[in-house]
Amino acid sequence: MSEKVSSRKQQVRAEDVARHAGVSRVSVSRTFTPGASVSDATRAKVLKSAEILGYRVNRLASSLNRSESGIVALVAAEIDTPHRSAMIAELSDRLQAAGKVTMLINTSGYEERVKDALLQAISFRTEAAIILSGAPDPSLADTCFSNGMKLVLINREEDFPGSLQIGPDNRAAGKTALKALLRAGCKRIALANSANATWSIVERQKGFIAAAEEAGVDVLCEVDGFTSYQAGLELGTALLDREDRPDGIFCTTDLIACGVIDAARQRFGLRTPDDLSVIGFDNIQQAEWEGYDLTTFAQPTDLIIDKCLEWCTTEQPSSETVKLPAKFVWRNSVQKARVPMR
């Protein structure tokens, strides 16, 4: 018998429900369209039949003629990094709460991938693309715009008209870090940073150094490796191995800070904050762990996301650059103030 089963007839369509409920197809559509006019009787019939048949509105088709896909692209590399994963968790949660659907695009690996990511986003008529790492080619950004897509760059500052650029005030945080170390009475101050740092991270370093120059203190800069725990281990080892061993280190990232603290403890037998003061950035989960108890800066994640969502849901948003203050989180990796304030 039916030897040629059409492989298409898989899905449950509105028409199937209509037939089953004995109503018109549009009544089905109206039942699932908020604010449409259907009598309670037919709505009830439709809902019942839909339940039985397992019908769900096909949002691909629906998006097609309403030209609103409801999809937002999240473009990120190194998703398994503590700070990044926390950001993605928050973002996806909030997007969902706002009725949006998140499409995750992993751009780890070759750099070309952020381009492919955006092309993919365009193909799916994503309403917006939130870029957590890497920056797109300007011409590609134009293609995004010409397809009615919004662009958000987090922690990245390029000259992108038409996009929202948002992130913490890294420079200010760098300054605060220096002041905190001075106030803790540190005499030999150092900075540990990755040699492959992003723009955002370099800003922290610049803020720190600028504040040091302003205060007239020398700062020892150790810059090497990637932005990782392992790099922190190496950076810490290099710093602590010196003749003039530093007693206060600002690490541009919590991961680096954890590495530095472990280097101090495991390789030199030094403890924070007694022998060494350490400050990080990001406030990752591990910063709270009892083995680190790291004084650090919390990214203003909530505020960033608030702004992000608000911007994405306005009709014709204008280009904007927003810097939000990072919150200084006092824990116990910095010596208690030995120098009075002011």
Place this chain on the structure above:
Amino acid sequence: MSEKVSSRKQQVRAEDVARHAGVSRVSVSRTFTPGASVSDATRAKVLKSAEILGYRVNRLASSLNRSESGIVALVAAEIDTPHRSAMIAELSDRLQAAGKVTMLINTSGYEERVKDALLQAISFRTEAAIILSGAPDPSLADTCFSNGMKLVLINREEDFPGSLQIGPDNRAAGKTALKALLRAGCKRIALANSANATWSIVERQKGFIAAAEEAGVDVLCEVDGFTSYQAGLELGTALLDREDRPDGIFCTTDLIACGVIDAARQRFGLRTPDDLSVIGFDNIQQAEWEGYDLTTFAQPTDLIIDKCLEWCTTEQPSSETVKLPAKFVWRNSVQKARVPMR
């Protein structure tokens, strides 16, 4: 003048490209359809015009009549957890490499959310849903199937015909853990587990206990809190505070293990592996950190994903349950063997 700007005319359509290139609309479609018949001349014209106009095939529309969306849903809670985020990173990467697009659905929070997640996945005619946490209502699973969707449950064992259930062999790992502690010469063996553990985690505990009974040794079970670092801290504190302080602890999760190790070090001045042997599970990044150097089990992530992708891309896959061996990763949180093997 044009006071009623149609807010729809945003996108660049195939027709625009066709007009610009002076060819038929279908030629545009064929240019972007692999294996379609177009002359090199027209293809070139089309590609050029598409480039200029910034045209990208609308995959929503394309999915509509090919009934292949290319989208795969990733359903997960607690995305910012080390193991989970690593899994998501790998999965999204591999899916992308396989030409699929990943839709991330965060189900943290109320339990009802996994239901909503699947409904959303159905709405977008997702080709498959990979569920990393929580299990769907069986009737809902049927709705998935009736819409031609595939279901994969990772680390979850329910009776779900029509789905792929895959994960590590947790029981076997539990047994291995016990043997390792015995071989290390531990005399008072304990187990630390969350009170809100998932099925998969409970299996590890069962395997451990079963092996202990078989070997005729007592094991002290401390079960409390959530599956987190903080719980580990509490569990470790409770265990090490006892009169008969254990000298070997199997933690059902690396996060718990890190908490236990920190409790030992920070609160009791005990060190691994000298004073205490600890084994974890998951092989998260922090397990490798020098402050923990944790002996643990690596989830067979690659194999799981291999199987996952293979299963999802076969035409009519049959229900299947797959257990893959977890790899024992020797580091330095367990005393070197004092008892000869065998």
Place this chain on the structure above:
DNA sequence: CTGATTATTGTACACGTTTGCATCTGCATA
């Protein structure tokens, strides 16, 4: 009971693609 008003339903088209079929062109073969 009639006419006006409103609530509901049906018709037809649009959204942007892909694809089966038919047409057309050019070219080699008989």
Place this chain on the structure above:
DNA sequence: TATGCAGATGCAAACGTGTACAATAATCAG
């Protein structure tokens, strides 16, 4: 030259929705 054939192109019909507009049924004031 007529025939066959392969490749390129156009036409039209789908895919599953939402919605403007017309048509119908129900309600209500007089």
